[in-house]
Amino acid sequence: MKASLLRSIAAIETNPLELTEVPTPQPGEDQVLIKVSACGVCRTDLHVIEGELPRHVLPIIPGHQIIGRVERLGEHVANRKLGDRVGIPWLHRTCGGCEYCLDGKENLCERATFTGWLVNGGYAEYAVAPADFVYPIPDTFSDEEAAPLLCAGIIGFRSLRLSGLSGRSPGRRLGIYGFGAAAHIAIQVARHWGAEVYAFTRDARHRQSAHDLGATWAGGSFDAPPAKLDNAIIFAPAGELVIAALKVLKKGGTLTLGGIHMSTIPPMDYQLLYHERVVRSVANNTRQDGLDFLRVAAEIPIRTQVQVFDLAEANAALNALKHDAVRGTAVIRI
Ligand SMILES: [Zn+2]
Numbered sequence: 153m154k155a156s157l158l159r160s161i162a163a164i165e166t167n168p169l170e171l172t173e174v175p176t177p178q179p180g181e182d183q184v185l186i187k188v189s190a191c192g193v194c195r196t197d198l199h200v201i202e203g204e205l206p207r208h209v210l211p212i213i214p215g216h217q218i219i220g221r222v223e224r225l226g227e228h229v230a231n232r233k234l235g236d237r238v239g240i241p242w243l244h245r246t247c248g249g250c251e252y253c254l255d256g257k258e259n260l261c262e263r264a265t266f267t268g269w270l271v272n273g274g275y276a277e278y279a280v281a282p283a284d285f286v287y288p289i290p291d292t293f294s295d296e297e298a299a300p301l302l303c304a305g306i307i308g309f310r311s312l313r314l315s316g317l318s319g320r321s322p323g324r325r326l327g328i329y330g331f332g333a334a335a336h337i338a339i340q341v342a343r344h345w346g347a348e349v350y351a352f353t354r355d356a357r358h359r360q361s362a363h364d365l366g367a368t369w370a371g372g373s374f375d376a377p378p379a380k381l382d383n384a385i386i387f388a389p390a391g392e393l394v395i396a397a398l399k400v401l402k403k404g405g406t407l408t409l410g411g412i413h414m415s416t417i418p419p420m421d422y423q424l425l426y427h428e429r430v431v432r433s434v435a436n437n438t439r440q441d442g443l444d445f446l447r448v449a450a451e452i453p454i455r456t457q458v459q460v461f462d463l464a465e466a467n468a469a470l471n472a473l474k475h476d477a478v479r480g481t482a483v484i485r486i
């Protein structure tokens with residue numbers, strides 16, 4: 153099969169992904185083989201390629217927002233059938249037996265594997281995944297529209313949940329820092345739940361997108377909003393935003409960090425944290441997050457804005473992402 157392969161860690165500007173032929177994977181006994189039709193491009197793919205995550209498995213096929221159809225079933229798979237349209241997300245497999253898995257926190261599993269980082273992902277014609285870890289995709293969405301839901305969407309949804317937002321959040325003031333793929337989706341869920349959204353981004357086009365999606369206010373990353381915020385989520389990987397967000401958070405407010413990687417957080421005065429403000433990170437997702445989000449996404453329905461690239465243009469897609477030149481989410485069409 154054709155795949156876009158990373159052989160060694162390198163800056164994306166050097167175009168390290170190589171379009172090449174590799175053996176088509178075979179499904180293990182509990183896995184399905186998916187014929188990939190679309191794969192979303194995520195900032196985490198950049199972190200994998202540029203070596204910002206702590207482990208490196210090479211060579212690797214990146215990509216963890218995979219949409220495709222089931223082409224073969226492992227011998228023990230009973231819950232999927234040939235032709236099913238499914239998504240393969242970042243959470244590839246958990247162990248089911250560690251203290252976190254047994255406590256309903258499989259996102260923190262000690263032995264989890266992750267798609268496109270520790271096992272091959274979806275910048276390819278085919279991919280395999282455990283049948284229990286793929287999600288049926290609602291008919292509401294085309295393949296390209298659905299791809300960004302699988303990481304940007306699910307992680308944004310978990311970030312909202314960990315911020316304390318739910319279907320009963322009318323009037324809550326939510327700040328969103330960084331207005332890329334995750335924010336484009338999270339704002340739609342937050343508005344659906346009745347929250348007011350305040351968008352902080354250095355990019356004027358992204359401020360316009362935020363207004364178009366119903367933001368109450370949009371300003372620069374370090375601007376003061378017209379009112380103090382109940383909650384804030386940071387999607388941009390910039391540690392200095394933690395200070396900026398704490399400055400505009402009300403007493404008792406929660407600041408949620410949605411990224412897998414962030415630059416160093418500068419020293420700060422304790423007064424910024426005092427009065428029971430909470431800073432917490434988001435790590436991966438549970439399968440329940442994914443299923444719940446896809447149900448809500450179809451109900452709303454979420455609209456994703458995508459910029460489509462061919463498999464041969466994977467380097468270009470990632471370069472565009474790194475340099476803020478993608479509006480919405482880059483999606484590779486296979
Ligand atoms: Zn586990």
Ligand SMILES: [Zn+2]
Binds near residue numbers: 195196
């Ligand atoms: Zn991702």
